[in-house]
Each structure stands twice: as C-alpha cells, then as structure tokens.
Amino acid sequence: xxxxxxxxxxxxxxxxxxxxxxxxxxxxxxxxxxxxxxxxxxxxxxxxxxxxxxxxxxxxxxxxxxxxxxxxxxxxxxxxxxxxxxxxxxxxxxxxxxxxxxxxxxxxxxxxxxxxxxxxxxxxxxxxxxxxxxxxxxxxxxxxxxxxxxxxxxxxxxxxxxxxxxxxxxxxxxxxxxxxxxxxxxxx
Numbered sequence: 251x252x253x254x255x256x257x258x259x260x261x262x263x264x265x266x267x268x269x270x271x272x273x274x275x276x277x278x279x280x281x282x283x284x285x286x287x288x289x290x291x292x293x294x295x296x297x298x299x300x301x302x303x304x305x306x307x308x309x310x311x312x313x314x315x316x317x318x319x320x321x322x323x324x325x326x327x328x329x330x331x332x333x334x335x336x337x338x339x340x341x342x343x344x345x346x347x348x349x350x351x352x353x354x355x356x357x358x359x360x361x362x363x364x365x366x367x368x369x370x371x372x373x374x375x376x377x378x379x380x381x382x383x384x385x386x387x388x389x390x391x392x393x394x395x396x397x398x399x400x401x402x403x404x405x406x407x408x409x410x411x412x413x414x415x416x417x418x419x420x421x422x423x424x425x426x427x428x429x430x431x432x433x434x435x436x437x438x
Contacts, residue, residue: 259301262317263331268294274333281338282322293333297324354434361427368423372416379416383409 275289284292300317305328307313314334317324325334342350386402386409393399 260299262300262302263294263298266331268297269330269332270294271332271334274335277336281336293324293336296320296322296336297326297333300324357430358427358434361430365423365427368420372420376413376416379409379413 270290270293274293275286278284278289278293279286282292296319297317300319300322303316303318305313306316306325308325313328315326315328317326318339321339323337323339325336326332327334341347383406386406390399390402393402
C-alpha cells in the first residue's frame with residue numbers, strides 16, 4: 251500500500267534484524283494492550299508496515315526517525331533498525347486537525363457539487379429519453395405498419411437501456427460520495 255506521505259510505506263524494514271528496546275516493549279504493552287512477551291514481535295510487525303513520517307529530535311535534541319502505522323507512532327534510531335519507543339496518536343495538534351478537517355470538508359463539498367450536477371444532468375437526460383419513449387409509443391399506436399412498429403419497439407428498447415445506463419452512472423457517483431463520506435469518519 252502506498253501513501254502520499256511515503257510511497258515506500260511497508261518496505262523500509264522488510265529485510266534485516268530489528269531491535270526493540272525494553273522501553274518500547276513496555277510502552278507497547280501499556281499503550282496497546284499487547285502481552286509483554288509478545289511486544290517485540292508486535293512492534294516489529296507494526297514497523298514493517300509503517301510509513302516514514304519525518305526525521306525528528308527528542309526533548310534532549312537527539313535525532314531519530316518517526317514512522318507511523320494505524321495511529322501508532324514508532325520512534326526509530328537515526329542510523330540503525332532500533333525501535334526506541336512507541337506511543338499512540340489518537341488526536342492531532344489542533345492546527346493540524348483544523349487544516350485536515352478543512353481539506354476533508356472541501357473534498358466533501360466538491361463531491362456534493364459533483365453529485366448535484368450529475369443528478370440534474372442525468373435527470374434531464376432521462377426526462378428527454380422518457381419523452382422520446384412516449385413519442386415512440388404514440389407512433390406505434392398510430393401506425394399500422396409492422397416495420398414502423400418494429401422500429402419503434404427497437405428504439406424503445408434502446409432508450410430503456412440508455413436510461414438504465416444513466417441510472418447506473420448516477421448510482422456510481424452517489425456511491426463515490428458515500429465512500430468518501432465513510433472514509434472521512436476515520437479522521438474525526
């Protein structure tokens with residue numbers, strides 16, 4: 251899985267040994283409910299799936315690397331595969347949170363606009379096709395010619411298929427917006 255933040259997510263620690271400090275094991279057991287004896291493997295598995303976020307420094311100014319996976323922050327030594335600590339991140343700084351929420355709101359508003367425009371366009375097209383469908387029915391009713399009746403019946407079948415396709419298109423656009431809305435829940 252690639253992400254915008256780290257296209258190589260999940261590929262940083264696929265080979266080689268990973269050392270997990272006792273402190274990181276203790277934190278994994280405390281914060282993530284992992285059995286202490288299974289904590290090293292748990293942390294290694296999470297790190298193998300993680301995305302690189304940034305090079306960081308701790309309170310003492312020592313450099314390290316920050317990785318993240320499913321709301322777990324994983325701090326790794328700058329030049330070795332040593333996990334220094336792990337901690338949960340369930341909430342972001344209010345400035346970051348507001349920026350992300352604004353971006354998500356813009357995306358949702360855009361999806362709403364797209365849906366409304368598509369709905370109007372498709373409803374107009376369906377209405378026009380329904381008028382044509384009725385005209386075909388009228389021509390069939392007025393005509394005694396088998397050719398005209400057959401031609402109009404074929405045209406009605408084509409119109410019904412076109413209406414079905416337009417309805418599927420609208421449903422797909424509505425599902426796209428629904429998927430986006432469901433995904434936004436993850437960030438609230």
